[in-house]
Amino acid sequence: MGTTLAEKLWANHLVKKGEGGAPDLIYIDLHMCHEVTSPQAFEGLRIAGRKVRRPDLTIATEDHNTPTLDIDLPIADETSRKQVDKLRENTNEFGVRIHSLGDADQGIVHVVGPQLGLTMPGMTVVCGDSHTSTHGAFGSLAFGIGTSEVEHVLATQTLPLKPFKTMAINVDGELPKGATAKDIILAIIAKIGTGGGAGYVLEYRGDAIRNLSMEGRMTICNMSIEAGARAGMIAPDETTFEYVKGRPHAPEGADWDAAVEFWKTLKTDDDAVFDTEVNLNAADLEPFITWGTNPGQGLPLSANVPSPEDFAEESDREAAKNALEYMGLTPGTPFRDITIDTVFLGSCTNGRIEDLRAAAAILQGRKKADNIRLLVVPGSARVRLQAEREGLDKIFLDFGGEWRNAGCSMCLGMNPDQLKPQERSASTSNRNFEGRQGKGGRTHLVSPLVAAATAVRGTLSSPDDLDDAPSALA
Amino acid sequence: MEKFTTHTGVGVPLRRSNVDTDQIIPAVYLKRITRTGFEDALFAAWRGDPEFILNKPEYTHGSVLVAGPDFGTGSSREHAVWALKDYGFKVVLASRYADIFRGNSGKQGLVTGVVSQENIELLWKLLETEPGKEITVSLEDRTVTCGELTVPFEIDDYVRWRLMEGLDDIGLTLRDEEAITAFEATRESWRPKTLPAKTLPKEEIVAARPVD
Numbered sequence: 144m145g146t147t148l149a150e151k152l153w154a155n156h157l158v159k160k161g162e163g164g165a166p167d168l169i170y171i172d173l174h175m176c177h178e179v180t181s182p183q184a185f186e187g188l189r190i191a192g193r194k195v196r197r198p199d200l201t202i203a204t205e206d207h208n209t210p211t212l213d214i215d216l217p218i219a220d221e222t223s224r225k226q227v228d229k230l231r232e233n234t235n236e237f238g239v240r241i242h243s244l245g246d247a248d249q250g251i252v253h254v255v256g257p258q259l260g261l262t263m264p265g266m267t268v269v270c271g272d273s274h275t276s277t278h279g280a281f282g283s284l285a286f287g288i289g290t291s292e293v294e295h296v297l298a299t300q301t302l303p304l305k306p307f308k309t310m311a312i313n314v315d316g317e318l319p320k321g322a323t324a325k326d327i328i329l330a331i332i333a334k335i336g337t338g339g340g341a342g343y344v345l346e347y348r349g350d351a352i353r354n355l356s357m358e359g360r361m362t363i364c365n366m367s368i369e370a371g372a373r374a375g376m377i378a379p380d381e382t383t384f385e386y387v388k389g390r391p392h393a394p395e396g397a398d399w400d401a402a403v404e405f406w407k408t409l410k411t412d413d414d415a416v417f418d419t420e421v422n423l424n425a426a427d428l429e430p431f432i433t434w435g436t437n438p439g440q441g442l443p444l445s446a447n448v449p450s451p452e453d454f455a456e457e458s459d460r461e462a463a464k465n466a467l468e469y470m471g472l473t474p475g476t477p478f479r480d481i482t483i484d485t486v487f488l489g490s491c492t493n494g495r496i497e498d499l500r501a502a503a504a505i506l507q508g509r510k511k512a513d514n515i516r517l518l519v520v521p522g523s524a525r526v527r528l529q530a531e532r533e534g535l536d537k538i539f540l541d542f543g544g545e546w547r548n549a550g551c552s553m554c555l556g557m558n559p560d561q562l563k564p565q566e567r568s569a570s571t572s573n574r575n576f577e578g579r580q581g582k583g584g585r586t587h588l589v590s591p592l593v594a595a596a597t598a599v600r601g602t603l604s605s606p607d608d609l610d611d612a613p614s615a616l617a
Numbered sequence: 618m619e620k621f622t623t624h625t626g627v628g629v630p631l632r633r634s635n636v637d638t639d640q641i642i643p644a645v646y647l648k649r650i651t652r653t654g655f656e657d658a659l660f661a662a663w664r665g666d667p668e669f670i671l672n673k674p675e676y677t678h679g680s681v682l683v684a685g686p687d688f689g690t691g692s693s694r695e696h697a698v699w700a701l702k703d704y705g706f707k708v709v710l711a712s713r714y715a716d717i718f719r720g721n722s723g724k725q726g727l728v729t730g731v732v733s734q735e736n737i738e739l740l741w742k743l744l745e746t747e748p749g750k751e752i753t754v755s756l757e758d759r760t761v762t763c764g765e766l767t768v769p770f771e772i773d774d775y776v777r778w779r780l781m782e783g784l785d786d787i788g789l790t791l792r793d794e795e796a797i798t799a800f801e802a803t804r805e806s807w808r809p810k811t812l813p814a815k816t817l818p819k820e821e822i823v824a825a826r827p828v829d
Contacts, residue, residue, distance in 0.1 A: 158800045159793050164774040168793055170800050172808055180694065182650035191787070199812040208648060215824040222648035229650045240811045247820045259816065261809050273693040273717060289695035289721035291786070299790045301797055305773070337635055338687040338713050371690060373716050391815035394807040402807035437635045437690070458634045458685060458734075465633070524822045547825045555692075557644045576639040576691060578662050 145412020147309045148378050149344040152284040152409070156267045158301055166303040172266040172283075174296045175252045176203040176239070178230040179557070180271030184294035185233035195237045197300045202261065203234050203241040206251045207557050211520050211547035214244050223558065237297075250523020250549040253277040253491040257361065258525055260390025264379035264406040269296055274491050274573065276367040280360035281387070282379035282409045284344070287368060307373050310343040311417040314351040316426035321606055323501075324359035325493060325571070325590035327351065327423070328366040329431040333441040335421060340372025343419065346411060347377050351425035357386040358497040365492045366573050369438035378410040430605040432478055433575045433588040435466030440575075442478070444593065444605055450474035469577055470585050471565065478603050481587070485516045485568040486598040487580070488591060489547075490554040493571035494522030496529050498591040503535045505595035505606055506542040512601030517544035518560065520552040544598070556581045569597040618726045620783035621756050624707045626680030628752035628763060629670055630744040634685035638718060641689065641697040655696060656703040675748035683732075683740045683752075684711040689718025698725045708754045710761060710770060712737055723776040724786060728756060730770030739766060756781055 146154070159168040174197075181203070188195070195201060208223040218224035227244070234241040242248040248255060253274055256262040268278040268285035271293040278285035292302055314327055332339075345367050352360065360377050367375025384403055387393050394402045411417075433441040434448055440463070442449065451463040451474075467474065472481070488494075488502050499521065511517055519539045521527040527549055530536055536546045553560040554572035562568055562584025571594050575586040587603060596604040646658035663669045670676050682701070688711040689697060698721045701709065709727065712734040722729045732740070743763050744750055753762040754770075756777060761768050779786070790797075 159796045161775075164778075166775060168790065168796070170797070170804075172804075173811075179647050183652040183695075186650075186652065193787075199810040202811040207644075212825050212827050214822070220648075226648050226650055240814050245822055245824075247822060248816050249822075261811060263809065266808070271693060271695075273691065287693040287717055289693055289698070289717060289724065291695060291721065291724035295787050295790065298787050299794075299797060300801075301790060301793075303786060303790060305775075337690050338715075341687075341713060341716055368691075368717075371687070371715055391817060392809045392811075394809075398807040401805065405805070405807075437637065461632075462634050525817070527822070528820055545825075545828055548822065555639075555644045557647065574637075574639070574691060576637045578643055579639050582643070582662060 145415035147411045147415045147417060148282065148346055148376060148409060149284060149307065149309050152265065152267065153306060155265065166305045168301050169267060169304050170301055171269050171296050172200060173256065173261055173268045174201045175256055175270040176201065176293065177206050177252050177272065178226045179207045180290050181293055182226065182229045182233065183290050184297055185237065187294040188297055193298045195239060195297045198238040200300060201239045201297070203230060203239055204249055204252050204255050205230060205244050207551045207555065209244050209550040210558050211550050211552050211560055214548045247524050247528065250525065251491045251494060251551055253365065254495060254522035254526065258523060260387055260392040263387050263393070264383055265409055269302065273368040274365050276372070276375045277361050277365040277491055279364040279367065279374050279376035280357060281383055282376060282406065284374055284376065286374040307344040308342050308418040310340065310345050310419040310421065312345050312347050313349045313420065313422045314347060314425050315349040316351055316424045318351050318425040318428060321430055321592060322428045323590040323592060324355055324362040326428050326431040327425065328363045329433065329441045329588060330428055331423060332366065332370045332438050334423065335370050337369065337437050337439040338371045340367060340370035343372050345370065345372045345375040347375060352377055353380065356497060357382060358495045362492055366438070369573060379406050430590060430593050432593065432603060434470065434472060434478065435463065436469055436575055436577050438573070438575060438588060440466055444478050444603060446478060448472045448474050448476040448478065479608065481603045482514060482601060483569045483597050483603060484514060484566045485518065485562060486594050487518050487553045487568055487570040487572060488594050489520030489522065489552055490572035491522060492573045493591050494520060494526065496526050498571065499526070499530050499535050502591045502595040503538040505592065506598065507538045509542060509599050511543035511598050514601045515598050517542065517598045518547060518553060519544050520547045521549045524549045553580050555579060569594050569603060618783045618785060621726060621728060621780045623753065623755045623757065624680065625751055625753040626707060627676060627678055627749055628681045628683055628740065628744045629676045629679035630741040631670060631682055631684040632741060635687045635690055636684055637691035638689055638694050638697040639691055642694065642700040647694055647696050652699060653703055655700040659700040659704045673748065678705065680705050681708045681710065681752045681754060682706050683737060683744060684709060686711060686713040686734060688714050690715040693717045695721045695725070698722050698727050702727055710737065710740065723780070726780060728754060728772065728780060730754065730761065730772055732761060732768060732770045736768040
């Protein structure tokens, strides 16, 4: 019997097979760090008198806490500043590469890795951040870890792990106009639930996935964790190789040839058997939004706010009741009638150049609705530079939006970019948890296209709701 | 790490599913650079509500949390485990957990037992009928006892062994250092290294300013 892609990557990184119920020891090719989940790990090393085993496989960037305004001034929030300073001290002391605020390569860790060409097929990638699943888009085994594991990887460049189960998510058919990678993943999470992927590595397969760009694939893999999965992955192909080639850390010459030869073997064998399979037809998809307080509480934009009675399970009814109360929504209200206060365009889910281009194509020549605040936060400083070269910043500013510096920003509100209590957002980020974007804030997760159309109309909208068809979608 | 064999303490019925790590500890508390002192941050958004379970005097000193399914979803923040531990929790019982949260718990000596939802409902009823009632969790027998009721819980064999022995993961792995070194010698030259650093040419980043 053949093996799945996940199983091949596992075998390829096996340092030692666990015996008698012990976990396997897995080698880690790339370890990314940021300021929030690493200070206690470095402190642990210091206390134990340990070194970073492989500084040359480790990289750090500042993203979670960093402001998106006045980045040339000292960080105003004292605790944020201390945490960022601590990362600088730690990386300096342990010899780890860092891209600090103000550096052209600073940005959200999951945008920076691929952009530098440090993420490529066939790797194991970890970071003290659950959205590390993003890097699975390259055909790598990439997953988030806790701070104890961050310390473990710093000290040993390995992790003791039990094999994950495998789940195939087959997305066939052609994605309709106006539906995006974000809508695919929101629909998958709504289908399998926030715990549906627990214990699994998801492998996204099928024509609709193959037809996505690398950035679209990253959006999908990014939110695997929202389905509870440990990781998500997509087998590499020409699209992947093309994306990696020529990036600063991409292999060159004979190394490139050897790498591509190996990468071409990275696919699930035809006779391999997944532990579970899920099927979805892309042709049935339409713009998707979340209405509740977990990412599984999502429905097509064309639907209405559900009622708790619509759910079969008691725990789902209870969850829906709590969510509707928190979100201030009445069952039966068409989603398109929901008025939004803030539109957030950014995050490791949808803060890449293609996301900004897609939104700008809709916003060009238009003005924001009076009730809307539009925050555009590029995923990295390089994305910001690229957008400025293309004139996208002018489009956002002319529209009435704010053009910010790079970081995680309002996705999790650790910096000053937060919602006020009861303020409602349409957000291209990944989590609609209670208080995620600011205490009492209400989040609807959406695609960049829905975010842009919503900023124009002031209520949850898709590009089809706009008066004249946007040129980008013609 | 302290060895764990059995624990008896007040059970706290938390009747909620999908308690994500943003609820266990909101992001604003993650800016601290210490490993302890997170007790005030636990369930911070809910602690302001006088009706919240931990604000009821009978449950305030609880040490066994009995929660709904899909506990610990979302962010990988280990701070969620530290906050639970710093508050005084030794054990969490639920029918399903998020993987990362459960892994983090195992590293930090917080026992996470999988109990069927049916038995969780029974425990909730007992703990609500008699607030302040104690629960005994035996890691050795993998059982939870509350009054007359004894139900089993599941936990990974290896995690259980490590918790009972109080062993540190890094120390265990370093016993295999030779195997790690041997593996490193086989890694292909195309695999990327972060050092020496390569980047596109440096460019100046203009700071965005607040709008009026």
